[in-house]
Amino acid sequence: MDAHARLYETFAPMVYTVARRILASKTLAEDILQETFVEVIRKAGTWRGDAEFGFWVRRIAVNKCLMHLRSSWVTRRIDIDAEPPSPAPGAAEDGVALERALIALSETARVVVLLHDVEGYTHEEIGRLMGRTTSFSKSQLARAHERLRDLLNDEPTDCEPLLCEPVLKIC
Amino acid sequence: MRARTEDLLKIRDGEPMDGAMRGRLITDRENLREVARIARVAEDLRRLPDVEPPPGVWARVAAEATASRRPRDGRRIVRYAGALAASFLAGALLIVLIGEPREPTGGGAPERAPSAARQIDYAPLVEESVRLERLLLQLDRGPHLMNAGTAGTIADLEDHIVLLDEQLTYAEARDADPRYQQALWRERVDVMNALLHVRYAHSRHVAD
Numbered sequence: 001m002d003a004h005a006r007l008y009e010t011f012a013p014m015v016y017t018v019a020r021r022i023l024a025s026k027t028l029a030e031d032i033l034q035e036t037f038v039e040v041i042r043k044a045g046t047w048r049g050d051a052e053f054g055f056w057v058r059r060i061a062v063n064k065c066l067m068h069l070r071s072s073w074v075t076r077r078i079d080i081d082a083e084p085p086s087p088a089p090g091a092a093e094d095g096v097a098l099e100r101a102l103i104a105l106s107e108t109a110r111v112v113v114l115l116h117d118v119e120g121y122t123h124e125e126i127g128r129l130m131g132r133t134t135s136f137s138k139s140q141l142a143r144a145h146e147r148l149r150d151l152l153n154d155e156p157t158d159c160e161p162l163l164c165e166p167v168l169k170i171c
Numbered sequence: 172m173r174a175r176t177e178d179l180l181k182i183r184d185g186e187p188m189d190g191a192m193r194g195r196l197i198t199d200r201e202n203l204r205e206v207a208r209i210a211r212v213a214e215d216l217r218r219l220p221d222v223e224p225p226p227g228v229w230a231r232v233a234a235e236a237t238a239s240r241r242p243r244d245g246r247r248i249v250r251y252a253g254a255l256a257a258s259f260l261a262g263a264l265l266i267v268l269i270g271e272p273r274e275p276t277g278g279g280a281p282e283r284a285p286s287a288a289r290q291i292d293y294a295p296l297v298e299e300s301v302r303l304e305r306l307l308l309q310l311d312r313g314p315h316l317m318n319a320g321t322a323g324t325i326a327d328l329e330d331h332i333v334l335l336d337e338q339l340t341y342a343e344a345r346d347a348d349p350r351y352q353q354a355l356w357r358e359r360v361d362v363m364n365a366l367l368h369v370r371y372a373h374s375r376h377v378a379d
Binding site: 004005008012013014015016017020021026029030033034037038041042045095098099102113114117118138139141142143145146148149152 | 177208212213215216217218220221223224225228231232233235318322
């Protein structure tokens with residue numbers, strides 16, 4: 001078990017964080033953490049090395065989160081213990097506000113924004129994973145950003161060269 | 172021109188959109204600031220710190236991983252024990268049905284002609300089995316990554332061979348009918364062949 005324990009030590013915070021943000025629930029995130037590592041241990045032999053190990057583990061965790069979201073009893077549990085994670089010591093206030101804003105999003109909008117903007121899934125993949133269309137994913141992402149703007153009470157900022165460089169060639 | 176967030180996201184993500192519309196949107200400074208803002212939100216989301224998992228989860232993972240292995244091994248043992256018992260029963264039944272060579276009941280000199288069963292020579296099958304064993308040994312048995320399906324197939328075939336060897340030992344000890352032993356050796360050759368094919372295919376895959 002030593003090698004498995006080391007794997008857990010390395011990847012558990014990442015898995016727990018992904019699950020905690022997608023599901024907005026401490027209890028469910030713990031379940032996902034446990035289920036993900038049981039599966040990682042069982043299937044470690046099937047990992048073919050064609051993807052980074054952490055990426056593979058992350059995909060298992062995301063799939064498990066989506067499976068949980070598809071079951072209705074889980075959805076009810078989420079409402080009970082939804083709360084943002086306690087801020088890490090020294091965490092920026094912006095980060096805390098963003099965590100709170102994420103929790104306040106609708107479940108679908110939160111999942112879409114996290115899958116697209118953080119996990120790097122395409123709209124096609126998100127549509128397929130959620131049993132919906134590509135347009136559905138796009139419109140949910142737009143809604144998520146509109147709601148986040150309201151929740152964070154963000155004023156549009158001046159175009160920052162660092163951000164604009166990869167995003168907008170015209171800046 | 173007031174832009175839709177969905178269009179601004181297309182600009183942020185470099186997705187294809189109508190050139191004229193894109194031109195109109197990006198000439199508006201407010202739109203550009205909004206695109207920068209949603210890009211910053213995405214960046215902030217990616218930079219949120221990891222959350223430490225609560226203690227004690229690893230103990231549950233280790234317990235579950237161990238527990239889930241045990242019943243599986245148990246099932247496997249039960250499966251093969253069952254198969255072994257069934258095979259012995261079938262063998263014993265075959266021995267009874269075929270029966271030992273009987274003494275001729277008629278008169279005259281009781282010259283015991285060898286029965287057809289006793290004439291069966293399964294030596295070529297034994298030799299073939301030995302040859303396949305040798306070929307298997309020549310295949311590289313290095314520690315390669317193997318998918319679960321291949322590993323499972325190999326394990327099942329190897330278990331099957333162990334099972335056949337048990338039956339052969341039993342059959343020889345009981346001096347069972349040669350037809351039964353021949354059938355066992357033929358089956359052993361078939362399973363060895365299958366194992367050789369799977370192992371060879373895997374070694375080719377690794378080499379590629």
